[in-house]
Amino acid sequence: MSILLPLMRCASLHAGAKAAALGRLQRAGLPVPDSVVIPTGVTDGDWPG
Amino acid sequence: MEEVLTWAECRAPSGLIARSSAPGEDGATASFAGLYTSVVTPCTAGRVLEALREVRASASSPVVAQYAAARGLAPDGELAVLVQPVLRPALAGVLAAVVRAGACVGWRIEAVRGLAGPLVSGTQTGEIHIGRGPVTDSVVPSSQAFLPLPGTREELELPPGEWTTAPTTGRAMLRAKIAGSCAGVLHLRTPAEWAKQQVLLPDQREDLLHLAVGAAQALSLEQIDIEWAITTDGPTVLQARPLARPVKDATASTPPAGGWGGLAAVPGIATGSPAARLGPETPPEGAVLICRALGLEAAAALLGGPAAVVSTTGGPLSHTAIIARELGIPCVTNVPAALDQIPEGMVLEVDGPSARPPPSLPHARRTGRTRTTTPPS
Numbered sequence: 389m390s391i392l393l394p395l396m397r398c399a400s401l402h403a404g405a406k407a408a409a410l411g412r413l414q415r416a417g418l419p420v421p422d423s424v425v426i427p428t429g430v431t432d433g434d435w436p437g
Numbered sequence: 438m439e440e441v442l443t444w445a446e447c448r449a450p451s452g453l454i455a456r457s458s459a460p461g462e463d464g465a466t467a468s469f470a471g472l473y474t475s476v477v478t479p480c481t482a483g484r485v486l487e488a489l490r491e492v493r494a495s496a497s498s499p500v501v502a503q504y505a506a507a508r509g510l511a512p513d514g515e516l517a518v519l520v521q522p523v524l525r526p527a528l529a530g531v532l533a534a535v536v537r538a539g540a541c542v543g544w545r546i547e548a549v550r551g552l553a554g555p556l557v558s559g560t561q562t563g564e565i566h567i568g569r570g571p572v573t574d575s576v577v578p579s580s581q582a583f584l585p586l587p588g589t590r591e592e593l594e595l596p597p598g599e600w601t602t603a604p605t606t607g608r609a610m611l612r613a614k615i616a617g618s619c620a621g622v623l624h625l626r627t628p629a630e631w632a633k634q635q636v637l638l639p640d641q642r643e644d645l646l647h648l649a650v651g652a653a654q655a656l657s658l659e660q661i662d663i664e665w666a667i668t669t670d671g672p673t674v675l676q677a678r679p680l681a682r683p684v685k686d687a688t689a690s691t692p693p694a695g696g697w698g699g700l701a702a703v704p705g706i707a708t709g710s711p712a713a714r715l716g717p718e719t720p721p722e723g724a725v726l727i728c729r730a731l732g733l734e735a736a737a738a739l740l741g742g743p744a745a746v747v748s749t750t751g752g753p754l755s756h757t758a759i760i761a762r763e764l765g766i767p768c769v770t771n772v773p774a775a776l777d778q779i780p781e782g783m784v785l786e787v788d789g790p791s792a793r794p795p796p797s798l799p800h801a802r803r804t805g806r807t808r809t810t811t812p813p814s
C-alpha cells in the first residue's frame with residue numbers, strides 16, 4: 389500500500405494545511421504543480437530499504 | 438523511498454523540493470510564514486531522505502515554538518511533507534489580494550526573474566505592482582543582478598563564466614552567463630537585455646489576478662496570499678493561504694532630510710528605542726532591529742519583542758515581513774544604507790517607509806516616515 393497521498397485526496401488532518409489548500413485548488417481546476425504528500429505520522433521506519 | 442523516486446522519475450529533471458505542510462500553518466491569523474524548512478534536493482535516495490528529515494525536524498525548532506506561543510497556539514509537533522518537482526520559472530513571486538464579488542479589489546504583486554526563494558526570504562526586493570480592481574496604481578522597479586534557477590546535472594557541472602539558456606515565457610531563447618551554483622541552485626547573471634525591462638508584463642499580471650480570484654473562491658477566502666510561478670506552460674500556484682493581515686501603504690518614499698527611505702512593510706510608529714544589529718545575541722527588547730535581510734534569523738529576533746525592524750533588502754511580502762505584520766511590529770524594508778549609516782545605539786523613530794532625526798514629528802507621522810535621533814546622554 390502506498391505511503392504517498394496524491395494532492396487530489398489531501399485533507400488537512402493528515403496532509404497539513406498547505407497540501408490541503410493545493411488539493412482544493414487542483415480540484416477546482418487551477419494550475420498547481422504535480423505533487424505528492426507524505427502524511428503526518430510517517431517515520432523513517434516506514435520507508436522500506 | 439523508492440516510491441518517491443519512482444514518482445519523481447520523468448517529473449523532476451531539476452530535482453525535488455520538500456516543503457512543510459503542518460496542520461496548523463497557513464491559518465487565518467497565524468501563517469508560520471518561512472518558519473518551517475523547505476529543501477531543494479536532487480532525486481537520489483539518500484538526499485531525498487535527508488531532505489524529508491530536515492523538513493520534519495523543523496516542526497520542533499525553537500522559533501516555531503516561540504511563534505506558536507506568541508500567537509497563542511500549541512505547536513503542531515509533527516507535519517506532513519509536500520514533495521514537488523522543482524520548476525524552472527521565467528518569473529515567480531508573491532501576490533496578496535482582497536477579493537470581493539469575483540474581482541481583486543485591492544492587490545499587490547512582487548515579482549522576480551527565476552525562483553522566488555530570494556524574494557520570500559527577503560534577500561531580494563522584487564518589482565512591485567500595486568492596484569485596485571482593474572487599475573494599476575504603481576509599478577516600482579527593482580534591480581536584480583542574479584537569476585536563481587534549479588540547475589540540471591550538466592549545468593551544475595559547468596564552471597562560472599560558461600553560458601546556458603535562461604527560461605523565458607515566449608519562444609525566444611536567451612543565453613545567460615553562469616555566476617556559480619550552490620545546493621543545486623544555479624545563479625545566472627541577469628542578461629543585459631533584461632536589466633531595464635519590466636519583469637512582469639500587463640497580460641501576465643492579468644493572468645495572476647484571475648488566478649487569485651479563482652484560488653480565493655476555491656478556498657472561500659476574502660483575503661489571499663499566493664506564491665506563484667510563470668513557466669513556459671503559463672502561471673502556476675505554488676501555495677495559497679489566507680492573508681492574515683493586509684498590506685497597507687507599502688509604496689517607496691523619498692528619503693526625508695537627514696533620514697532614510699524604504700518600503701513600509703508594516704506601517705506604524707516606534708520611537709525612542711536604541712538601534713541594534715542582528716547578531717548572535719538577541720537584541721534587547723524594545724530595540725529597533727537593523728538587519729540585512731528579513732530571513733529566518735530576523736524572524737527569531739522579531740519574537741524577542743523589538744520595537745520595530747529596518748532591513749536593507751526585501752519587500753513587504755517576504756516571509757518575515759508577513760510575521761512582523763502579524764505581530765504588529767512596524768517594519769521598513771529596502772533601506773540599503775541602514776547597516777552602514779545607522780549607528781548602533783542611536784534612538785530611531787520608525788514611522789512607515791522612511792527614517793530621519795525627528796524635529797517635525799507631526800509631519801513625519803502624517804507622511805509615514807522613519808527618523809532618528811542620537812540617544813540621550
